[in-house]
Amino acid sequence: MDHMTHPLDEAVQFDHRDGLAVATTHPGWMNMVGPYGGITASTVMAAIMEHPDRAGDPVALTVNYAAPIAEGEWTLDVRPVRTNRSNQHWLIVAEQGDHVVATATGVTSRVAGGWGDQELDIPANDGPHAYPVAKSPLPLRWLDRYDMRFVSGGFDQIPSDSSRSVLWLNHTEPRAWDHVAVAGAVDAVFPRGFLRIGTTTAFGTVTMTTYFHANAAELAETSEHVLMDTTAARYANGYYDQSVRLFSESGALVATSHQAVYFKPGALG
Amino acid sequence: MDHMTHPLDEAVQFDHRDGLAVATTHPGWMNMVGPYGGITASTVMAAIMEHPDRAGDPVALTVNYAAPIAEGEWTLDVRPVRTNRSNQHWLIVAEQGDHVVATATGVTSRVAGGWGDQELDIPANDGPHAYPVAKSPLPLRWLDRYDMRFVSGGFDQIPSDSSRSVLWLNHTEPRAWDHVAVAGAVDAVFPRGFLRIGTTTAFGTVTMTTYFHANAAELAETSEHVLMDTTAARYANGYYDQSVRLFSESGALVATSHQAVYFKPGALG
Numbered sequence: 069m070d071h072m073t074h075p076l077d078e079a080v081q082f083d084h085r086d087g088l089a090v091a092t093t094h095p096g097w098m099n100m101v102g103p104y105g106g107i108t109a110s111t112v113m114a115a116i117m118e119h120p121d122r123a124g125d126p127v128a129l130t131v132n133y134a135a136p137i138a139e140g141e142w143t144l145d146v147r148p149v150r151t152n153r154s155n156q157h158w159l160i161v162a163e164q165g166d167h168v169v170a171t172a173t174g175v176t177s178r179v180a181g182g183w184g185d186q187e188l189d190i191p192a193n194d195g196p197h198a199y200p201v202a203k204s205p206l207p208l209r210w211l212d213r214y215d216m217r218f219v220s221g222g223f224d225q226i227p228s229d230s231s232r233s234v235l236w237l238n239h240t241e242p243r244a245w246d247h248v249a250v251a252g253a254v255d256a257v258f259p260r261g262f263l264r265i266g267t268t269t270a271f272g273t274v275t276m277t278t279y280f281h282a283n284a285a286e287l288a289e290t291s292e293h294v295l296m297d298t299t300a301a302r303y304a305n306g307y308y309d310q311s312v313r314l315f316s317e318s319g320a321l322v323a324t325s326h327q328a329v330y331f332k333p334g335a336l337g
Numbered sequence: 338m339d340h341m342t343h344p345l346d347e348a349v350q351f352d353h354r355d356g357l358a359v360a361t362t363h364p365g366w367m368n369m370v371g372p373y374g375g376i377t378a379s380t381v382m383a384a385i386m387e388h389p390d391r392a393g394d395p396v397a398l399t400v401n402y403a404a405p406i407a408e409g410e411w412t413l414d415v416r417p418v419r420t421n422r423s424n425q426h427w428l429i430v431a432e433q434g435d436h437v438v439a440t441a442t443g444v445t446s447r448v449a450g451g452w453g454d455q456e457l458d459i460p461a462n463d464g465p466h467a468y469p470v471a472k473s474p475l476p477l478r479w480l481d482r483y484d485m486r487f488v489s490g491g492f493d494q495i496p497s498d499s500s501r502s503v504l505w506l507n508h509t510e511p512r513a514w515d516h517v518a519v520a521g522a523v524d525a526v527f528p529r530g531f532l533r534i535g536t537t538t539a540f541g542t543v544t545m546t547t548y549f550h551a552n553a554a555e556l557a558e559t560s561e562h563v564l565m566d567t568t569a570a571r572y573a574n575g576y577y578d579q580s581v582r583l584f585s586e587s588g589a590l591v592a593t594s595h596q597a598v599y600f601k602p603g604a605l606g
Contacts, residue, residue, distance in 0.1 A: 302457070
């Protein structure tokens, strides 16, 4: 598939007006209410990557989901607030109409190489082709964008007494991995509270932070399927933490991601 | 000790000028270059907590360390950018002189109670009084503010082939736990790269995100000593991820925190 006609690349195209990047929601990435949170993160990441002053590869990205994004245009004010010798700090305020829909901060870095080590192994599994492609119980458009194969903790395990799922993930329409793709993919597993509590619970990610351990060169060589190991530690006062580790097929830890998720059991009764 | 004369509370006092909160660095919290990163996070958290429009308890806080803060005054522009029925989104831009020294985003929430569960147990240990108070190899003022007792992964383990340390932490000068204190304490363990690589390595936290699992009522009842379980997953291209889990003595997971840390082996050689 042509890179520029891939649904991900279509979704992260920008017009530029009044110093703002203008994004448009894409029908292929719609969630229950508004766009899939991952495509919003990918869009923010893409707005940093295309900025003419950007230096280096992403190290970290935090996206805060302030309000639902309605179908249509939304604007991103993308500012490099500080450029140091080795890194750069980014601040993004996204609006639609007259209100803020998202804020974000990011760090990019020009450092490459140096001392390296990985302390985590990829979870034991039989490879992506040993597991069937999962069918979601919910007909959401964005789910068509990903091929998911559960090693453990799939839809058939709901409700479970553990928040852990391990799955292989790929784009349905083939596309190489880059930071824009990873920024969105880390949100692709279904909510951990859905696994614990069940399908009548309402969910919303309020903030998500991703650390990118692989630079552009390493991501370009990353396998088609990536493994997600995901869990949650505590549910309290209407929120829980969801954590994701993303591995390449060769076992490299490509990214780690964390989010705070609002949940309300029975709200979808 | 009187609450308002505790070094932490002294450090998070504000003047107010031109719609900004004006903070002043505190000599008791100095690090090698500028203030300890944790006290900067505590100051940001305090600026949200004292804001007249703030509704509810903190759920998440991300602080980005854009530039060193010099001794003296710095300003925080603290804005509630979106207030929803159940939560509120905050954006903070901190400046000193004419440049940005930090940015931050936060989420507060009015939700309390509801379904809860914790999937992580506190690591096995013999309680805070079974371990000696650690002596740091570096004479940094902020280290005087904390009582640290290592269960494993202490200074005597450098260099280690694991990034994991487990320790008991308390304020040296007694003070109850609240979100301002937790926001800073999660940064108190020495850098994981220091444990792995050694004392001639230079470090700097570039961004730190903390999720607060305990609300104000629960924190007020939290034990004096809290247990930190901390590790790192991958070192690559000059950065690594440091993760912290903070437990109360009774085993409740009070907070989880993650940061991206810049490192340069041999830089202090």
